[in-house]
Amino acid sequence: MELRELKSFLKIMEVESFSWAAKELGYSQSALSVQIHSLETELGVRLFDRLGKQVALTPPGKELARRVLPILQEVEEVENVMHNRPPVEALRIGMIESLCKAHMPQVMDYVCRNLPDLHITITIDSPSVLLDALNHNKVDLVYVLDKPLYDVKWEKVFQKRENIVFVCSLDSPLARKKEVELEEVLRQPFFLTEKADNYRLSLDQHLAARQLALNPLLEVSDTGFILDMVQRNLGLSFLPQYVVENSPYRDRLQILRVKKFRMHMYRQLFYHKDKWQTQAMKVFLQLAVKENPPDPEEMDGEISRKRRKDSCMDPGSVI
Incomplete structure (x- = not known):
C-alpha cells in the first residue's frame, strides 16, 4: 500500500x-x-x-x-x-446563532491569546442543516441546541441541559411577582425568534397541547435585538437562559417563574466518526469536554457511562 x-x-x-x-x-x-x-x-x-x-x-x-x-x-x-513546519490550522464549526453569540467571544479570546495561527470559519444555520453539512464534510464540528440527537455516524462530545425561559424587563410589573400564571404571560406583547427555531417550535407545540397560542408583535432571528426590545419594557420574549445571562442587558432583565411550566433543551457538540481529526479539532474538543463534564441525570445510557469517567477533569475552558 x-x-x-x-x-x-x-x-x-x-x-x-x-x-x-x-x-x-x-x-x-x-x-x-x-x-x-x-x-x-x-x-x-x-x-x-x-x-x-x-x-x-x-x-x-x-x-x-x-x-x-x-x-x-x-x-x-x-x-x-x-520539515520543521507548523501544521495548517483551520477549523470549520457549524453553530446555531444563539450559541455563537453566547460562547464564541470567549473562544476567540482564547484563540487570539494562545492559537494565533488558527483560522476558524463559522457557519450559522439550523441544527438539521448543520448536521447534514457534517455528514458531507462541509464542517468539522457541529454545536447546536436541540432535543437529544443521535446517529451512528456521529460522535457526541457532550450533552448539557439548558433551560428555555420567559424573560421581561425589570420595569415590567411581572418582574415583581414571585410566580406568574402562563395565561397572564401570554397576554403580554412578545418579541420572538422565527418559527423555524427549535425552541420556538417547541413552545408553539406546548401551547397548542394546552389549547393556547401566542401571536408575537415581532419575529426576528437576532436575539440581541430581541433583548434590547425587552429591556426597554416593550414586551417579553422566550429564549435560552444562557442567551439572557450572556446579554449586555442582563442587569435590566428578569427571568420569570411561570406556574406549571418548565422547558429545556440540550446543548450538544458533534463530530463525524469517520473524520480525520486535525490538531485544531483536538484542541477544541478537549476544551469542550473540560468545560462540560457529564451530568449523569441528564445524559442517556451509553453517553453517560462513556463520559462519567472524565467528570473529574479540571474546569477552566473558554467554551
Whole structure:
C-alpha cells in the first residue's frame, strides 16, 4: 500500500465523489480511479459502492478507514516535525446563532491569546442543516441546541441541559411577582425568534397541547435585538437562559417563574466518526469536554457511562 493511495481513499470517503476528490487532490479522475483499483486489488476487497455520481464505503472500506485514519495522522505529524513546519490550522464549526453569540467571544479570546495561527470559519444555520453539512464534510464540528440527537455516524462530545425561559424587563410589573400564571404571560406583547427555531417550535407545540397560542408583535432571528426590545419594557420574549445571562442587558432583565411550566433543551457538540481529526479539532474538543463534564441525570445510557469517567477533569475552558 502506498501513502498516496491511502490519502486518496480517505479524500474520496470525505467528499463521497471521485470527481470532487480528484479536483481537490490535483489528479485526473482516471488517475485517481487507477490508485483505488490498485489498492482494492492489493487488499482483495471492494472499498466503494458506486451509486451514480455518489460513492459509499463498503464494510471492508469502513474497516480500512478506521485503521488508517490514526496512521495517516501520525505520518502527517512526523512530516511536519521533519520539515520543521507548523501544521495548517483551520477549523470549520457549524453553530446555531444563539450559541455563537453566547460562547464564541470567549473562544476567540482564547484563540487570539494562545492559537494565533488558527483560522476558524463559522457557519450559522439550523441544527438539521448543520448536521447534514457534517455528514458531507462541509464542517468539522457541529454545536447546536436541540432535543437529544443521535446517529451512528456521529460522535457526541457532550450533552448539557439548558433551560428555555420567559424573560421581561425589570420595569415590567411581572418582574415583581414571585410566580406568574402562563395565561397572564401570554397576554403580554412578545418579541420572538422565527418559527423555524427549535425552541420556538417547541413552545408553539406546548401551547397548542394546552389549547393556547401566542401571536408575537415581532419575529426576528437576532436575539440581541430581541433583548434590547425587552429591556426597554416593550414586551417579553422566550429564549435560552444562557442567551439572557450572556446579554449586555442582563442587569435590566428578569427571568420569570411561570406556574406549571418548565422547558429545556440540550446543548450538544458533534463530530463525524469517520473524520480525520486535525490538531485544531483536538484542541477544541478537549476544551469542550473540560468545560462540560457529564451530568449523569441528564445524559442517556451509553453517553453517560462513556463520559462519567472524565467528570473529574479540571474546569477552566473558554467554551
